[in-house]
Amino acid sequence: MEPLDHLFRHESGRMVAALARIFGMHNLALAEDVTQDALCRALEVWKIQGPPDNPAGWLMTTAKHRALDLLRREQTARTFAPELARALMDEHDPASTFEELFGSAAIQDDELRMMFSCCHPRLAEDARVALILHILCGFSVGEIAAAFLTGEEAIKKRISRGKAVLAGSRRMFDLTRKDFSERLSSVHRTLYLLFNEGYHGASPEIAVRKELCDEALRLGTLLCENSLTAVPATYALLALMCLHAARLPARVDSAGDFTMLLDQDRSGWDEQLIADGQRLMDLSAKGTVLTAYHVEAAIASVHAAAKSPADTPWGAIVSFYDTLMRIRPSPVVALNRALAIAQHDGPQRGLDEIAVIADHERLANYPFYSAALAELEFRVGNMNAAKDHFLMALGLARNPMERRLLERRLADCDESKRAVNGTASLAGA
Amino acid sequence: MAQFLFLYRRPYEQAALSPAQMQQNIPKWQVWFQELTEKGHLKDRGEVLEREGKLVRGSKKNVTDGPYAEKDLVMGYTIIEARDLDQARELATGCPGLSTEMVVEVRPTMQLNP
Numbered sequence: 001m002e003p004l005d006h007l008f009r010h011e012s013g014r015m016v017a018a019l020a021r022i023f024g025m026h027n028l029a030l031a032e033d034v035t036q037d038a039l040c041r042a043l044e045v046w047k048i049q050g051p052p053d054n055p056a057g058w059l060m061t062t063a064k065h066r067a068l069d070l071l072r073r074e075q076t077a078r079t080f081a082p083e084l085a086r087a088l089m090d091e092h093d094p095a096s097t098f099e100e101l102f103g104s105a106a107i108q109d110d111e112l113r114m115m116f117s118c119c120h121p122r123l124a125e126d127a128r129v130a131l132i133l134h135i136l137c138g139f140s141v142g143e144i145a146a147a148f149l150t151g152e153e154a155i156k157k158r159i160s161r162g163k164a165v166l167a168g169s170r171r172m173f174d175l176t177r178k179d180f181s182e183r184l185s186s187v188h189r190t191l192y193l194l195f196n197e198g199y200h201g202a203s204p205e206i207a208v209r210k211e212l213c214d215e216a217l218r219l220g221t222l223l224c225e226n227s228l229t230a231v232p233a234t235y236a237l238l239a240l241m242c243l244h245a246a247r248l249p250a251r252v253d254s255a256g257d258f259t260m261l262l263d264q265d266r267s268g269w270d271e272q273l274i275a276d277g278q279r280l281m282d283l284s285a286k287g288t289v290l291t292a293y294h295v296e297a298a299i300a301s302v303h304a305a306a307k308s309p310a311d312t313p314w315g316a317i318v319s320f321y322d323t324l325m326r327i328r329p330s331p332v333v334a335l336n337r338a339l340a341i342a343q344h345d346g347p348q349r350g351l352d353e354i355a356v357i358a359d360h361e362r363l364a365n366y367p368f369y370s371a372a373l374a375e376l377e378f379r380v381g382n383m384n385a386a387k388d389h390f391l392m393a394l395g396l397a398r399n400p401m402e403r404r405l406l407e408r409r410l411a412d413c414d415e416s417k418r419a420v421n422g423t424a425s426l427a428g429a
Numbered sequence: 430m431a432q433f434l435f436l437y438r439r440p441y442e443q444a445a446l447s448p449a450q451m452q453q454n455i456p457k458w459q460v461w462f463q464e465l466t467e468k469g470h471l472k473d474r475g476e477v478l479e480r481e482g483k484l485v486r487g488s489k490k491n492v493t494d495g496p497y498a499e500k501d502l503v504m505g506y507t508i509i510e511a512r513d514l515d516q517a518r519e520l521a522t523g524c525p526g527l528s529t530e531m532v533v534e535v536r537p538t539m540q541l542n543p
Contacts, residue, residue, distance in 0.1 A: 004455070008448035036445070043451045045477045047458040047526070048437075048505050140447030 004055060006211075008039055009138030010218075011056055015063045016135055017110035017172075022067055022101060025117065026167045028135075034070070038062040064102045068095060109175075111136060112226055115219060116173035119186040120165050127162040128190045129197065134159050137215045147212060149202040149398070175228050184229060188237050188293065191216050191223075195241050199248070204399035206252055213245050224280075232287035235280045236294040242277035243300035246270040257408075258401045262309045274304045292328040295320050314344035331363045339372055347379035367396040371406065378409070383417045430510045432472060433517040435524075436534040438501045443530060457525035465509065470520055473508040480504075501532060 012035055019031035038059050052058045100106060118131040133139045139147070145155040173183060198212025220238040223229040250268035253259050281297055299320045306312040321337035334357040342350025354360070354373060363369035374389030390410045397403040446454075465471040480502060484495040496502065511517035514537055521533040 004452060006449070006452075008452035012448040039448055039451055043446075043454060044504060046455050048462075048474055048477050048507065050459060050462070051455060138448040140445075140450075143447055143449065 004051065006138075007055055007059075008042075011059045012039060012138035013114075013136035014107050014111060015060065017114040018060070018102060018107045019063060019067055020114065021110045021172055022071075024170055025172055026170050028163055028167060030070075034063055034066050037066060060102055060107070064098060068098055108222065108225070110172070111222060112229065113172040113175060115187055115222070116175065116183050117166055117169065118162075119183060119190050120169065121183075121186070122165050123162055125190065125193060127158050128186070129194050130155060130158050131162045131166070132190060132194065132219070133212075133215070136219065146205075147201070147203045147208045148197065175226075180228070184231070185233070187223070187229075188233060191220050191241075192237060192293070194219075195244070199244055202398045204401050206256070210248060213241070213248065217241050217245060232284045232289065233291045233293055235284035236291055236297050239277045239280035239284055240293050240297035240300055242273045242280060243297060243304050246273035246277065246304060252401070256401065258405045260405075261303065266307065269304065277301060277304065290323075290327065292324060295324045295327065299324075309343070312343070314340055318344055331357055331359045332366070334358070334360075335363060335369060335372055339376075342376055342379075347376040350376045351380065365396060367393045367398065367402060367406075369393075370396065371409075374409065378413060378416070381416075383413045387413045431513065431517075431540065432538045433509045433511055433514070434534075434536045434538060435475075435507045435509055435521060436536065437504045437506065437524075437526060438532040438534055439504055439526070440500070440530055441497065441502050446529075454525065454529065461523055461525055464523070465520065470509050470511060471507070472510045475505055475507040477505040478503060504531075 015035040015038060016028075016031050019034050020028050023030050041062055042055070042059055046052075046055075114136055115132060118135060119128050123131070130144055133144050133147075134141070141156050141159060142152055144150075144159075145152040148155070177183075195213055195216035198209045198214075198216065201209060201212065203209060217238070220234070220241055223234045224238055246269050247261070247264065249270060250264040250266065251259055253265075259265075277297070278301060281301055284294055284297065299317055302313060302317055302320070317340045318337065321333065321340055324333050325337060335354065338350050338353035338357065341353050351373070354376070357363070360369070370389045370393035374386045374393060377383075377389060378386040387410060390406055390413065394403060394406045394410070397406055462471065462474065481494065482496070484493045485491070486493070509517055509520060511520060514535070517535050517537070521535050524531065524533045527533065
């Protein structure tokens with residue numbers, strides 16, 4: 001049903017956020033119950049009567065009535081959200097306060113505040129990602145476990161521990177707090193990880209990957225729509241995500257096989273997302289701070305503008321990676337820099353750069369490290385070394401799509417070796 | 430054509446569905462009702478019932494909350510027109526709820542001139 005799209009998941013996030021603001025974060029479980037109840041009612045009624053004209057409004061009104069009902073019946077507003085208790089108790093009828101709390105601007109604000117709350121400093125990064133996916137994106141524990149190829153019990157524990165931390169804060173994060181900018185960079189980082197999980201993550205199923213990327217884009221767009229959170233780094237992050245998401249349709253070919261950037265059919269790239277990304281990059285250029293998101297977006301935008309790998313100004317890409325190594329150095333960035341150098345100055349120079357990566361042992365379990373070494377050895381013509389590295393990468397591959405790609409490349413090694421041997425014997429004759 | 434009541438019953442306690450799974454159910458029902466309508470079988474979509482109400486019993490008119498104790502719950506009904514019970518039963522097999530623990534009770538309305 002196209003018009004409803006991800007209505008249930010997204011409205012679930014909005015309802016939980018709005019209700020958690022009213023009930024307080026320590027009553028998150030109650031907010032979730034009321035939300036689940038509203039969704040169940042919608043399902044029962046819409047099955048038989050068909051969905052109403054404004055399904056989102058129907059759901060929110062149902063949640064609102066239930067919350068008001070709880071408040072009147074239980075007379076426990078005092079134990080609910082501390083900052084709202086007075087308004088709700090003093091009013092003869094809290095209904096008018098409720099209308100404001102369920103206005104669309106208020107709910108958007110609640111979603112943002114919930115996003116910030118989920119990035120609590122006491123939570124590990126993977127817990128932040130899981131909480132956002134569960135609370136704001138409406139994914140079940142089972143769905144998150146499937147996307148991350150992790151056991152359900154592990155995700156369940158991660159989420160319930162995370163919720164216990166949130167409950168301790170009683171109220172949602174206030175965007176005017178003085179640690180706001182610190183928290184904003186955690187939010188950026190979490191959305192970046194969420195996007196990467198979809199883009200590079202372990203789950204082989206294309207639909208899941210795309211949904212995770214779409215969620216990161218949706219939440220990033222929310223940040224850009226609020227004047228407090230729409231800072232240059234936010235625009236840069238969203239630009240980066242748009243420019244990468246533009247390549248998603250070409251990353252997997254019609255046979256369901258993985259295609260590397262250099263081999264992609266660029267006519268499959270999403271022009272609208274590229275245009276959005278370029279526009280956001282302009283907006284991101286306003287400040288004085290250069291973040292890693294700015295640089296990564298710049299790299300993606302150079303790729304997006306190039307018609308083919310041969311048309312790509314690799315020198316410019318190498319210098320962006322130099323900058324990235326200064327502001328956020330990591331072995332993965334160094335590896336990507338080496339690959340750009342290989343494109344610019346030849347595969348042997350790339351291999352030399354990989355050999356001197358600091359901390360390269362941290363890449364030992366990263367399949368792309370072995371695969372990159374293999375590709376460059378292949379191009380240099382060292383087929384035995386290429387095969388060894390491809391085999392190593394194959395042992396680390398996380399899904400059938402990666403495995404099929406590496407098996408194909410292994411076969412290419414054998415074929416090249418045969419061709420080379422053939423030439424050698426002819427020369428000898 | 431005879432009239433039949435489709436009673437939708439489901440267990441009181443149900444396995445929780447994720448929001449996405451819930452949403453996936455809705456278009457299936459729309460398709461089913463669309464087919465029933467096009468083939469002229471849908472007399473009345475009927476109503477959806479609240480989960481809880483009151484039970485009034487006996488000459489003492491005992492009133493209790495309910496129907497918690499029931500094994501399964503009537504969630505709603507539809508009125509269907511069909512040639513005979515066989516055809517009505519056949520139509521009920523298309524109900525999308527069957528894959529989510531639902532039972533469709535097919536009951537012919539009594540005819541004055543059988």
